[in-house]
Amino acid sequence: MANGKDKNNGGNLGFEAELFKTADKLRGNMEPSDYKHVALGLIFLKYISDAFEARHAELLAEDPQAAEDRDEYLADNVFWVPKDARWSHLKANAKRPEIGTLIDDAMRTIEKDNESLQGVLPKDYARPALNKVMLGELIDLISGIAMNEGGPSASSRSKDVLGRVYEYFLGQFAGSEGKRGGEFYTPRSVVQVLVQMLEPYQGRVYDPCCGSGGMFVQSEKFVLEHGGRIG
Numbered sequence: 001m002a003n004g005k006d007k008n009n010g011g012n013l014g015f016e017a018e019l020f021k022t023a024d025k026l027r028g029n030m031e032p033s034d035y036k037h038v039a040l041g042l043i044f045l046k047y048i049s050d051a052f053e054a055r056h057a058e059l060l061a062e063d064p065q066a067a068e069d070r071d072e073y074l075a076d077n078v079f080w081v082p083k084d085a086r087w088s089h090l091k092a093n094a095k096r097p098e099i100g101t102l103i104d105d106a107m108r109t110i111e112k113d114n115e116s117l118q119g120v121l122p123k124d125y126a127r128p129a130l131n132k133v134m135l136g137e138l139i140d141l142i143s144g145i146a147m148n149e150g151g152p153s154a155s156s157r158s159k160d161v162l163g164r165v166y167e168y169f170l171g172q173f174a175g176s177e178g179k180r181g182g183e184f185y186t187p188r189s190v191v192q193v194l195v196q197m198l199e200p201y202q203g204r205v206y207d208p209c210c211g212s213g214g215m216f217v218q219s220e221k222f223v224l225e226h227g228g229r230i231g
Contacts, residue, residue, distance in 0.1 A: 016168040019141055023169075025134050036173040038130065039138075041122035043165055045106065046142050048079045049087035070113065079117065085109045091143050094136035100126035103135075163217055191218045201226065 023039045055078045059067035066072050070080040083089065085106035093102055103125040111118045125135065145165070167188060195218045207215040 016165060019145075019165070020169060020172050023138055024172075025131075036169065037122040038124060040166060040169055041107070042103070042138065042142055043145075043169070044121075045085075045090075045103075045110075046087050046145060048110070049081050049085075050146075051078050052081040052086065053088070074114075079110065080113045082109045082113060087143070091139055094139040096136075097132055098126075099132055099136055099139070100130055167214070186214055188214065188218070191215055195219050195222050 056067055073080050104123045107121040107123045191214045200219050205219045
């Protein structure tokens with residue numbers, strides 16, 4: 001199991017299977033279609049919290065007062081994460097029996113302070129069906145994923161880590177759900193072929209059947225690999 005001394009910086013994502021195995025134990029009798037939101041919600045929370053902490057450290061070094069200005073973060077497309085909603089706070093309380101309630105409160109607070117996330121984040125962690133001991137173990141394991149550390153390429157790498165973990169989880173959930181899984185997940189190999197056929201060198205990419213956003217991810221990679229410009 002990953003720990004604080006062995007943080008994975010995304011260079012080798014061999015921990016995906018272990019992460020999913022731990023997460024899957026938490027499911028109990030929940031349907032995969034419901035449970036995937038619980039697991040992926042935690043990973044997303046870790047991602048935005050890490051992004052916030054990285055920007056917070058930069059602002060503290062530049063101007064301590066600006067570090068507490070929410071607009072400074074939103075201007076850089078970084079979500080504002082209140083103190084009690086930050087991953088460090090949840091990790092410190094991961095072993096408490098009320099950890100599910102703490103996560104739900106964190107999600108609600110983040111939604112309240114970030115308009116684009118309102119009504120989007122899962123808030124079902126306090127449900128009795130979720131084993132709180134296992135939930136704490138999952139938090140500990142996700143804590144080993146370093147998403148925003150090291151140099152100017154950290155942002156790009158963190159998005160890659162997030163995308164690859166999401167993709168692995170979605171693939172596993174799709175397999176569990178059978179035909180219904182195809183409603184939100186298309187294998188990477190299929191998406192890559194579609195993008196290569198489309199050759200999106202210019203213009204905008206429109207995906208009317210967007211599920212997990214894989215088409216956009218692969219389109220961005222295609223453009224960057226061919227020397228194009230995003231935006």
